[in-house]
Amino acid sequence: MKVVCKDKCDHHAQLENNAYYFSFFENSGNPNIGTIGLELLKNFKKKGVTPSSLVFDFLRIGLAINAADQVCDRSHSPDGWTRQIDLEVSLCNPEKWEDTKEDLIKLLKKLTGDFWRLSFIQSNKEFKWDTPHPSKLKPYENATCVSLLSGGMDSLIGGIDLYEKGEKPLFISQVVKGDRQKQIQYAKALKSTDRHFQWSHATKLRSRGERSSRARSIVFYSFALIASELLKSTKTKKIVVPENGFISLNIPLNLGRFGSLSTKTTHPIVLESLENIWKSVGLDVQLVNPYQFMTKGEMIKNCNNQKLLKRYLSTTTSCSRYLTYGYKHCGRCVPCLVRRAAFLASGFPDKTKEYAVKKIAKGGIEKDANDISAVAMACIMRDKKGVKYFRGALAFADAENYSRYEKVVDTGIFELQALLQQHKVIS
Structure with a gap:
């Protein structure tokens, strides 16, 4: 499957x-050529964003990877x-990324489970960025870090914690149907409206493509990298990726979920x-997950x-099927x-507007994988063999942190077990 992402010229x-x-x-x-990021450069200009050629090239790499992942x-x-x-991608300075290709391929193999070949070629288009008016840059003067704000629970908690600690994050949101207004609402609640960026990869396919979208996070990280150039710090710039440790590890819950069948975006x-x-x-630039050793309930x-x-x-x-369920x-x-399970473990009342499946024991088996059965x-298996049963998924961990990864897996499964017991799925 060949995918070519270039500038119009x-x-x-x-x-x-x-x-x-x-x-x-x-x-x-040309109707046979799809589009990527049609409004993106206009949005950058509106926000006073003028990326360096190096960072702009990584954005192009990220956008191209996402497009290939969606269309194949x-x-x-x-x-x-x-x-x-x-995948063939045109860049402003392709030679600077040549030595990273093998590492990128290994990363993509981990994320998507596919065999990738990357070719970086010279673009003939010259990008010129207008110097933004100082008023556009003023809100970013005291920004201390970049943080992802997706509209999910973990990123909201991450934003609240940063705000309470006196940090002034630049919040990055990737526009997703159904979450745009939530992202705006949360940024406003965190008094960060003028430090909130909502960007979309806006990938338009000429036909229906692949829905698994394992590489979508690359675009999110690309957007965060673009925003990191607005930070004035001379020290290492920090991008905060708030995600509970249990989902971050996304351990295979049964023997059919190893490798890229379980998402590994964080x-x-x-x-x-x-x-x-x-x-x-x-x-x-440093990518930091402050909740790597916490469950969602603990967060x-x-x-x-x-x-x-x-x-x-x-x-x-x-929900991973939020759009599918209207x-x-x-x-x-x-x-x-x-x-x-996190609501139950924390004691917070779950006032979620509606779950399509209210009674988990009657969740049934759908066309997709039976997640209730897997959990x-x-x-x-945790009851029978203990948390050691999942040690294969923790083979990457160093000796210093192994027990902490093990603990977050054990606690995460314990939270899920309490939920399934409440719904009488297991005894």
Whole structure:
């Protein structure tokens, strides 16, 4: 599967058969060429964002990876999952990223489970950024870090905790249907409206593509990297990725969920790998997950402003099938089960507007994987063999932190077990 992402001026009139084409930031005029980020540069200008060529090139790499991940249908692969993706991307300075290709390929293999080939070529388009008026940059003068604000529970807690500690984050949101207004609402509650960026990759496919979207986080991190250049600190710049440790590890709950069948978008190895790629090209930026060793329930209990959290907690989005269920929580996917377990463990009333599956024991088996069964099996195996049963998923951990990773897995499963027992799924 070949995917080509270039600027409008670099596309040839004749296109190869069996290849997918995208144009960065503007429509090529060819209906067979998709588009990426049509409004992005306009939004950058509006916010006074003028990225360096190095950071701008990583954004292009991230956007291209996401486009390839979306357009290459897994059902066309021999095993129905593993793809061979040949991605060509035009950059302002491709030579600066040549030495990172193998590390990027390893990272993508971890994220998506596919075999990738990356080609970086020279773009013929010259990008010139206007010097922004000082008034546009004034809100960012005292910013201390960048933090992701998705509309989910963990990023809200992360934002509250930063605010309560006196930090002044630049909040980055990736626009997703159903969450735009929530993101705005949370930024306003954190008195950060003028430090809040809502950007969209706006990838337009010429046909329906792949829905698994394992590499989508690369764009989110790309946006955060763009914003990090607004930080005035001469020290290492910090991007905060708030995610509870249990979901971050996303351990395989049964034998059918190893590798890329479980998403790894905030896994510590992914964050470390991406950070090292940035450092190798001279970008001194650190990716930090302050909740790596907390469960979702513990994050709620330890939040530094319980009153503010109570006001918004039930309005957050957790569901992996939120759009599929008409902008409501399904109540039965792993993220929904972790969410419901966290409410139970923390003692916070769950006032989520509606779960499609209210009674978990009657959740049934859908076309997708049976997450209720997988969670139940994980709880049973923990009871039988202890947390050591999941040690294969922790093989990456160093000796210093191994017991802490083990504890977050054990506590996370314990929270889920209490939920399933309450709903009489297990005894």
